[in-house]
Amino acid sequence: MKTVLTIICAAVVIAAAMFLSRVPHPTAEIVAVPPSGAPQLALPDERGPPAPPAMPATPGIWEHQPPAGDFDPMLVMALGNFSDEEIARYDDLHILPFNKAVGQECEELPHPNFTDRMYTVCKTVREFPEHPYAELDTQALRELAVHDQVAALMLGRRVKQEEQRLSWYLRAAALSGKSGPLMSLAQNRYNVVHQLKTVDGKFQPVAHPDSIAVRVALDTVAKQMGDPRANPHRWRQALRELAVDDPGAYLARADKLVDEFLETMARTQREITGSVQVQEIIDNA
Secondary structure, rough: OOOHHHHHHHHHHHHHHOOOHHOOEEEEEEOOOOOOOOOOOOOOOOOOOOOOOOOOOOOOHHHOOOOOOOHHHHHHEOOOOOOHHHHHHHHHHOOOOOOOEEEEEEEEEEEEOOOOOOEEEEEEEEOOOOOHHHHOOHHHHHHHHHHHHHHHHHHHOOOOOOOHHHHHHHHHHHHHHOHHHHHHHHHHHHHOOOEEEEOOEEEEEOOOOHHHHHHHHHHHHHOOOOOOOOOHHHHHHHHHHHOOOHHHHHHHHHHHHHHHHHHHHHHHEEEEEHHOOHHHHOOOO
8 A cells, every 4th residue: 555655646746846847727626615715835946945035126015014814815815916026026935836816616505514505615716727736645745744845835734633734834834944834824824813703692703812822923933034924013912902811921822832833943954954044043033
């Protein structure tokens, strides 16, 4: 069985190597409503981990940063009109090139749990095909993800358990030397200041400081890696305002997470890529 799995993995790796040379054509992926905005994944860089990205040629590209709780359209839905400079900048910060959503196809289907209800399923049509690693099963991805940035990121998107997801995204960022995976995770999973919960029989917005603490940590590490989109100061302020009972405790948790994230990433780079990028961040803090 392991031999068969190895052969399959090898075939997919070869397909991945040919990925960027394929002629682009629109492709579709099934998503729930609202559609998933998680960015597409990238080919591994055989040249080794890159240096922290330089600032954009046009400084104003990343000057606008939405308030805490808002979203970055390139990271969340990938639907809209983006300049060549914006796309080039995104590609510098991420593992796979930007894969723009060019439309949607939706249909109504019978609800699996309620016979008298329907639910909507949409297909997000994207400009380029999905990465070949999408065809691998989870076990094959796990074997590759030890040293492959694409597999690590795709596994992070696939797993359901929060700690595992966070671990794989951190590994993808460490293996690639890019902050894009951290910002993608932050925008798609930790961008909620409040959550709707039932209080006295009514839906009410409830502050979610635990999630904000993780967001602070992700933005802090991304900022230290040179990502101009990260704004940990804004999220720390949001944490102070929302964690009214004990903001200091949540801020301390965020700081502890920063240290844990950096140590985890530095260890991955030492063991796999030989890079000292994150270790230098730690040493210079």
